[in-house]
Amino acid sequence: MTKIPKVGFVSLGCPKATSDSERILTELRAEGYIIAPNYSDADLVVVNTCGFIDAAVEESLDAIGEALAENGKVIVTGCLGAKGDVVRQAHPRVLAVTGPHATEAVMEAVHAHLPKPHDPYLDLVPAQGIRLTPDHFAYLKISEGCNHRCTFCIIPSMRGDLVSRPIGDVMQEAENLVNAGVKELLVISQDTSAYGVDVKYRTGFWNGRPLRTRMTELAAALSQLGVWVRLHYVYPYPHVDEVIPMMAAGKILPYLDIPFQHASPKVLKAMKRPAAAENTLARIKAWREICPELVIRSTFIAGFPGETEADFQMLLDFIEEAQLDRVGCFTYSAVEGATANALADHVPEQLKEERRARLMELQADISADRLAARVGQTMTVLVDEITEEGAVARSYADAPEIDGVVVIENPAGLVPGEFAKVRITDSGEHDLWGEVV
Numbered sequence: 001m002t003k004i005p006k007v008g009f010v011s012l013g014c015p016k017a018t019s020d021s022e023r024i025l026t027e028l029r030a031e032g033y034i035i036a037p038n039y040s041d042a043d044l045v046v047v048n049t050c051g052f053i054d055a056a057v058e059e060s061l062d063a064i065g066e067a068l069a070e071n072g073k074v075i076v077t078g079c080l081g082a083k084g085d086v087v088r089q090a091h092p093r094v095l096a097v098t099g100p101h102a103t104e105a106v107m108e109a110v111h112a113h114l115p116k117p118h119d120p121y122l123d124l125v126p127a128q129g130i131r132l133t134p135d136h137f138a139y140l141k142i143s144e145g146c147n148h149r150c151t152f153c154i155i156p157s158m159r160g161d162l163v164s165r166p167i168g169d170v171m172q173e174a175e176n177l178v179n180a181g182v183k184e185l186l187v188i189s190q191d192t193s194a195y196g197v198d199v200k201y202r203t204g205f206w207n208g209r210p211l212r213t214r215m216t217e218l219a220a221a222l223s224q225l226g227v228w229v230r231l232h233y234v235y236p237y238p239h240v241d242e243v244i245p246m247m248a249a250g251k252i253l254p255y256l257d258i259p260f261q262h263a264s265p266k267v268l269k270a271m272k273r274p275a276a277a278e279n280t281l282a283r284i285k286a287w288r289e290i291c292p293e294l295v296i297r298s299t300f301i302a303g304f305p306g307e308t309e310a311d312f313q314m315l316l317d318f319i320e321e322a323q324l325d326r327v328g329c330f331t332y333s334a335v336e337g338a339t340a341n342a343l344a345d346h347v348p349e350q351l352k353e354e355r356r357a358r359l360m361e362l363q364a365d366i367s368a369d370r371l372a373a374r375v376g377q378t379m380t381v382l383v384d385e386i387t388e389e390g391a392v393a394r395s396y397a398d399a400p401e402i403d404g405v406v407v408i409e410n411p412a413g414l415v416p417g418e419f420a421k422v423r424i425t426d427s428g429e430h431d432l433w434g435e436v437v
């Protein structure tokens with residue numbers, strides 16, 4: 001019979017700390033751990049500390065010391081844990097330290113050092129979960145909610161502020177997906193570049209190794225799984241620069257999905273867009289210098305309230321200059337509850353449509369030129385399906401469902417979900433054609 005893992009628990013401090021302890025104990029029991037009555041029966045000990053006054057600090061440090069001496073495997077949480085240095089200086093052997101109200105982080109540390117017991121009911125669900133996508137690509141959701149308040153959007157009022165998933169859980173899910181045969185991971189959220197802001201980039205664990213809850217660190221860890229990693233919904237914050245060299249080195253796909261939405265500073269301000277003040281064109285130029293193969297997809301809104309012809313011209317100039325690979329454009333539409341509805345100078349419907357068409361016409365030529373430049377190149381593609389006309393595949397430049405495809409006209413021997421090398425023979429406005437080499 002498999003041994004059920006046992007956790008010892010020491011709870012110090014005020015009623016708030018006790019309530020934290022209850023939450024952690026409930027979670028431990030819900031996952032099937034047994035709470036051990038003493039140090040010697042436990043496989044690991046959690047100490048919930050207090051750091052309110054000096055005497056409480058002393059008592060907490062003593063309790064950690066005792067647990068280390070009696071058991072050896074100790075995770076520290078609670079108010080003294082917020083002063084991680086104090087704990088680590090006194091007891092460098094502790095496995096992990098978290099602050100108060102950190103049930104998820106404590107559970108993550110417990111999972112890292114004492115794996116969850118087998119659950120005959122939950123374990124009927126495959127490790128990679130139930131998925132609606134084909135077997136070879138999968139969406140990896142890293143957070144829920146958003147800290148921004150773009151005036152055209154009601155997501156924060158529906159889903160609340162940003163809540164990042166623990167990085168250990170995200171990595172475990174990614175690993176399960178790859179083990180189940182997934183070849184492409186699509187990282188999604190409302191704001192991927194903000195990953196970890198809500199937990200102050202807390203250090204989590206993956207395979208027993210510390211890992212910060214942050215986009216760059218996540219991308220680096222995902223790159224070790226040996227599959228395509230594609231980043232969606234990234235905003236051009238300064239730290240996005242950190243992932244570009246990873247793209248140039250072939251660690252993650254040189255592809256960024258950045259919803260710029262507009263280019264006029266006045267409109268961006270009225271939209272309250274994140275990173276609106278960044279000099280986007282200069283950033284794009286610098287990224288392409290480091291990673292010339294970088295593909296950028298974006299979306300824009302035409303006819304936002306207050307958008308003048310001059311603002312729109314600024315957007316067209318940006319489109320011309322930025323030479324983005326893939327672009328979607330929507331006309332502004334008033335969503336119930338969005339604060340932009342109260343802005344002055346709504347643009348008439350017909351004018352919005354006209355502007356959208358002008359933007360898309362300009363972009364169609366740019367996209368077509370960028371695709372035409374690929375003719376003659378050899379590209380690695382991932383085969384999505386085999387149809388009567390040939391195989392439908394995608395290169396690093398194509399995210400599933402939103403971008404174009406590569407149609408392979410000699411598909412003999414190709415299998416969906418496998419990679420192939422293809423020489424590009426022809427191009428259109430959205431798609432490429434090629435043959436297996």
Ligand code: SF4
Nearest residue numbers: 146148150153155190
């Ligand atoms: S549009 Fe703005 S507010 Fe809405 S989810 Fe995206 S970043 Fe957040």
